[in-house]
Each structure stands twice: as C-alpha cells, then as structure tokens.
Amino acid sequence: MAIKLTNVVKRYDTKLAVDNISLDIEEGEIFGLLGPNGAGKSTTIKMIMGLLKANSGEIKIKGLDVKADSIAARRLMGLVPQDLAIYENISARENVTFFGSLYGLKGSNLKKQVDEALEFTGLIDRQKDKPKKYSGGMKRRLNIACAIVHKPEIIIMDEPTVGIDPQSRNHILESVRELNRCGTTVIYTSHYMEEVEAICDRVGIVDHGKLIALGKKEELKKQLNKEERLVIEALDIRYNTIEQIKKLQGVANASVNENSIEIITKDAQLILQDVLFVLSKENAVVRSISLQQPDLESVFLSLTGRKLRD
Amino acid sequence: MVLIRLAVKNAKAILSNYLIIAFIILMPIMQLYMIKLITDNAAAAAAGMDAYQGFVDIVLTSKVNYGNLMEVYSSGILVQFILLTGMIAGSMMITEREQKTMLRLCSVPISKLKLLSGMLLGHSAVLFIITSVIILITRVAFDVSWGSSWINVLLVTVFAVFSAAAMAFLISGLFRSSKVAGGVMSMVVIGMTFMSGGIIQSDSLDVVSNFTINKWISEAYLSLMQGNGLESIAVNLLVLAAIGGTMMLIASMIYRRENLYE
Numbered sequence: 001m002a003i004k005l006t007n008v009v010k011r012y013d014t015k016l017a018v019d020n021i022s023l024d025i026e027e028g029e030i031f032g033l034l035g036p037n038g039a040g041k042s043t044t045i046k047m048i049m050g051l052l053k054a055n056s057g058e059i060k061i062k063g064l065d066v067k068a069d070s071i072a073a074r075r076l077m078g079l080v081p082q083d084l085a086i087y088e089n090i091s092a093r094e095n096v097t098f099f100g101s102l103y104g105l106k107g108s109n110l111k112k113q114v115d116e117a118l119e120f121t122g123l124i125d126r127q128k129d130k131p132k133k134y135s136g137g138m139k140r141r142l143n144i145a146c147a148i149v150h151k152p153e154i155i156i157m158d159e160p161t162v163g164i165d166p167q168s169r170n171h172i173l174e175s176v177r178e179l180n181r182c183g184t185t186v187i188y189t190s191h192y193m194e195e196v197e198a199i200c201d202r203v204g205i206v207d208h209g210k211l212i213a214l215g216k217k218e219e220l221k222k223q224l225n226k227e228e229r230l231v232i233e234a235l236d237i238r239y240n241t242i243e244q245i246k247k248l249q250g251v252a253n254a255s256v257n258e259n260s261i262e263i264i265t266k267d268a269q270l271i272l273q274d275v276l277f278v279l280s281k282e283n284a285v286v287r288s289i290s291l292q293q294p295d296l297e298s299v300f301l302s303l304t305g306r307k308l309r310d
Numbered sequence: 311m312v313l314i315r316l317a318v319k320n321a322k323a324i325l326s327n328y329l330i331i332a333f334i335i336l337m338p339i340m341q342l343y344m345i346k347l348i349t350d351n352a353a354a355a356a357a358g359m360d361a362y363q364g365f366v367d368i369v370l371t372s373k374v375n376y377g378n379l380m381e382v383y384s385s386g387i388l389v390q391f392i393l394l395t396g397m398i399a400g401s402m403m404i405t406e407r408e409q410k411t412m413l414r415l416c417s418v419p420i421s422k423l424k425l426l427s428g429m430l431l432g433h434s435a436v437l438f439i440i441t442s443v444i445i446l447i448t449r450v451a452f453d454v455s456w457g458s459s460w461i462n463v464l465l466v467t468v469f470a471v472f473s474a475a476a477m478a479f480l481i482s483g484l485f486r487s488s489k490v491a492g493g494v495m496s497m498v499v500i501g502m503t504f505m506s507g508g509i510i511q512s513d514s515l516d517v518v519s520n521f522t523i524n525k526w527i528s529e530a531y532l533s534l535m536q537g538n539g540l541e542s543i544a545v546n547l548l549v550l551a552a553i554g555g556t557m558m559l560i561a562s563m564i565y566r567r568e569n570l571y572e
C-alpha cells in the first residue's frame with residue numbers, strides 16, 4: 001500500500017474541510033482525486049504531505065505515519081503544487097539543483113539526476129534560462145522537474161495543468177504516464193474530468209470534504225448504467241429553464257454549461273417531450289439533441305447535482 | 311550540509327538584487343561624504359579661508375555625546391543601514407511565501423527548525439558582509455577610526471547583525487504581505503533611528519532611546535572608536551543579545567504555526 005488514509009478529519013475553525021475520509025492508494029497506480037474547487041482536494045494533499053495536521057484520523061505513507069515519521073515519509077514523496085513554486089530569478093537548472101540538494105543529493109549523483117529531470121520535462125535545452133523567460137507551460141514543467149529530481153516513489157500532482165495550452169497539457173499528461181510506467185505511484189488531482197479520465201486507473205470523487213465515490217473509472221460509470229445522458233445544445237437558456245427541467249418527472253439531474261444542457265435520466269425518450277416543451281415555453285432555440293455515454297462528469301453530476309466546474 | 315545550502319541560496323537571492331545592494335552600500339557612504347564636505351567647509355570657514363566663507367552655516371541644535379562628528383554619524387548611519395538590510399532580508403522570507411516556494415521548501419524532508427535556521431543564517435551572512443564593507447569603506451575613504459581592536463568591532467557587528475536579523479524575522483512572521491511588512495519595517499527603522507538620536511540628538515530622547523536597538527549598537531561602536539575595550543561594551547552586547555533573543559523566541563513561536571508557507 002502506497003498511501004492509507006483512515007478516518008481523516010480536518011477543520012478550519014468551524015468549517016469542516018475534510019470530513020472523515022478513508023482511502024487506500026495502491027503502489028504503482030495513478031489515482032485521480034476529482035472534485036470542484038474548494039472540495040477538499042488540496043487540503044487532503046497537504047495532509048498527506050505532512051504540511052497540515054489532521055484533527056483526527058491516521059495517514060500512512062508506505063507504512064510510515066505522517067505525524068510521527070514526517071521527514072522519512074516526505075523523503076518518499078514529491079509534490080507538484082497547484083501554484084508554481086519555482087524561483088524566477090535563478091536558472092531552471094539552479095532551481096532543480098537546489099531542490100535536489102535539499103533531498104540530500106550531491107556531487108555527480110545530483111548532476112545526473114538534475115540532467116534526467118530536465119531531460120524528462122523537455123527543458124534541457126533551456127536549462128540556463130531563468131523561468132521568467134519561460135512560457136506558462138514551461139514553468140509548469142519546471143514545477144514538475146523540481147518535484148521529481150530526487151526520484152520519489154510517490155508523486156503528488158495538485159492540478160498541474162492549470163492555465164496552460166493544450167500542447168503543454170498533453171506533454172504533462174504523457175509525462176505522468178511515463179513516470180507511472182517507471183513504477184511511480186501518482187496521485188493526480190484535477191477539476192478537469194477529461195484529464196482524470198485519460199490517465200487515472202482509479203478515481204476518488206470529493207465534494208464538500210467528503211469522499212462521495214471511489215473506484216475504477218468503469219466501475220463508477222457502471223453505477224450510471226441504468227441512467228442515460230441526454231445532451232441538448234440550445235441558445236438562450238435561462239437559469240429558470242434548468243430549474244423547471246430538474247422538476248420534471250424522470251429527470252435525475254440537470255445542469256447547464258454555456259449553450260449545452262446535460263440531463264441524467266432513466267429514460268430519455270420518456271422525458272424528451274416534456275423537456276422540449278419547457279425549452280419551447282422559455283423561448284430557448286434548440287440546435288441539437290444527442291444521447292451520450294455516461295462519463296465521470298455524469299457520475300459527478302449524478303452524485304452532486306452540480307458540474308465539476310460550476 | 312542542507313543548512314549551508316539553504317543559507318547560501320538565501321544569501322545569493324538577496325545579493326542578486328544588485329541595485330538594492332548598491333543602494334545599501336553607497337547610500338551611507340554618500341551621506342557620510344556630504345557630512346564630511348559640510349564639516350570640512352565649516353572648518354575652513356572658521357579658519358577664515360575666503361573661498362569657503364558663506365558656503366555653509368553650522369547651527370548647533372544637537373547634543374553630541376562623543377567626540378568626532380564623523381564617528382558619531384558613521385556609527386549612526388551604519389546602524390540604520392544594518393537594520394534596513396535586515397528588513398530587506400526579512401521581506402525575502404515573505405516573498406518566499408508569496409511565490410509559494412515556501413510551500414515546496416516545507417515539503418522537503420528537513421525540519422522546520424533547520425529550514426528557518428538556514429534562511430536566517432543566509433540573511434545574517436549578507437548583513438554581516440554589507441556591514442563589514444561599509445565599515446571598511448568608511449575607514450579607507452573617510453579615515454573613520456573604529457577603535458584599536460578589529461576583534462571587538464567584529465563582536466559588536468555580530469551582535470548587531472543578530473538583533474537586526476531577529477527583528478526582521480519577527481516582523482516577517484507577523485505579516486503575510488511583503489508590501490505591508492516592508493512599510494511596517496521601514497517605519498520601525500525610521501522610528502527607532504529617530505528615537506535613538508540618530509537623526510537629532512537630544513536629552514529628551516535619553517530614556518526612550520534605551521528601547522531601541524540602534525542606541526545599543528551605535529553606543530558600542532562609538533565606545534570602541536573612543537579607544538575603549540571590551541569591558542566598556544559588555545552591557546551593550548548583553549542588551550543586544552537579550553533583545554535579539556527575545557525577538558527570536560517570539561518569532562519562532564509565530565513560525566510554529568502549521569501553515570508556515572501561507
């Protein structure tokens with residue numbers, strides 16, 4: 001077992017940020033922690049890293065208690081923080097070297113591993129440049145290089161692709177797969193469902209500090225097997241329209257994203273007429289109607305009644 | 311080793327601000343140069359040299375406790391810049407938090423004590439280097455006598471650096487924004503310089519000056535300049551150690567909070 005959380009609770013004053021989460025993460029898997037902003041993902045990550053203390057419960061990293069063996073546990077892990085955590089005024093190489101040295105690497109070993117980390121993240125050609133000359137994607141990759149230079153057994157990536165272009169995002173996702181192929185356990189948090197869907201073996205869905213679903217992607221989607229996902233593209237959708245659709249008999253849940261309405265239902269044919277009636281009454285202009293396979297977004301919508309990026 | 315790496319990295323980070331470092335070194339030198347120019351002109355005028363007559367009037371409104379005016383100002387200005395450099399180092403700690411690098415530093419396998427000690431060591435090293443440079447330049451350029459024992463000067467500098475670093479450490483722990491902390495730090499430095507008599511010397515500041523770091527450092531340097539030995543500055547060193555130690559203790563309690571990186 002790479003990581004084991006048992007009944008972990010974290011409170012900030014009166015706010016319950018993490019509510020009794022229990023979770024096992026196996027060695028060598030890519031585990032996705034999915035949830036909207038403020039769901040408790042980053043707090044959970046910080047507790048795993050020993051950066052925050054849980055109010056109650058237990059966290060073990062390869063058998064080491066995070067509270068009692070904090071330093072030994074941290075030695076096994078590498079953190080890619082959500083925000084860029086790099087020094088802008090020193091070169092990329094100096095950044096990676098500095099953080100590598102803090103993990104006890106030195107001499108030729110340090111140089112070799114710095115080379116490998118820079119090579120792996122595709123920054124070797126620009127290693128002498130200061131990050132202020134880098135694009136957003138390159139800075140993100142340097143953020144990763146600093147976390148993997150000591151070759152950790154577990155890498156925790158907290159929303160590593162926020163605010164970058166699709167090319168850099170693909171590069172990062174491919175890097176995650178490559179790290180995993182080399183045997184590294186990866187915990188990947190995101191509120192981009194498609195990223196988690198693309199790279200993760202198992203997924204935990206967090207909302208309001210609670211772990212509301214846990215399992216393999218397919219298992220989670222199977223929970224929705226008896227439900228259908230009706231997607232209607234339309235113009236002039238009002239908030240009131242969605243509220244009316246939600247109240248229709250047979251509609252499990254509904255949400256809107258710009259010009260698209262997503263409806264979870266047990267029988268799309270049964271509700272379609274009623275839905276179109278509501279849309280027509282509210283003067284929405286329907287452009288297309290499709291019946292789609294459930295994805296993790298549908299799972300989240302079904303469980304919480306909200307979309308991940310609401 | 312990790313401690314040294316942290317110290318070196320932090321020292322380099324501060325020293326890489328070339329403009330600020332140049333300002334910190336050149337500013338006191340320029341101030342002293344102006345003072346030297348004024349006092350030389352006044353002396354020349356008093357001696358009746360036509361070329362300088364009317365150039366400047368010196369009005370004695372200040373109480374000068376110790377001999378040479380250049381020595382008085384050298385020690386006073388030096389102390390002000392020791393504190394200022396300390397404040398810049400302190401604001402670097404807040405910048406680490408703002409730039410989120412503190413979060414990464416807290417995630418590496420080293421204790422919080424080692425992490426903060428390494429940073430403080432780096433800051434203190436910079437303070438020590440800059441103080442030494444200013445002292446050497448005043449000695450060479452303005453012939454300011456810092457006393458007969460360089461070891462004693464070194465000792466005062468070490469205690470001065472310790473207390474200044476402790477104050478910066480404390481203030482950087484209290485504030486989360488480097489801008490707010492920078493403003494507070496500047497006010498503290500200016501306020502203490504004034505209260506210590508570094509701007510205007512007056513009997514009315516005698517009592518209040520005892521509560522400033524400036525007074526104890528400046529007085530120690532001046533005592534050495536007068537040719538006195540270690541015994542004359544023992545109380546000053548003890549007071550500086552006590553002030554620095556107390557501030558360091560309070561700061562370390564503040565930095566014990568779990569979200570040190572925020």
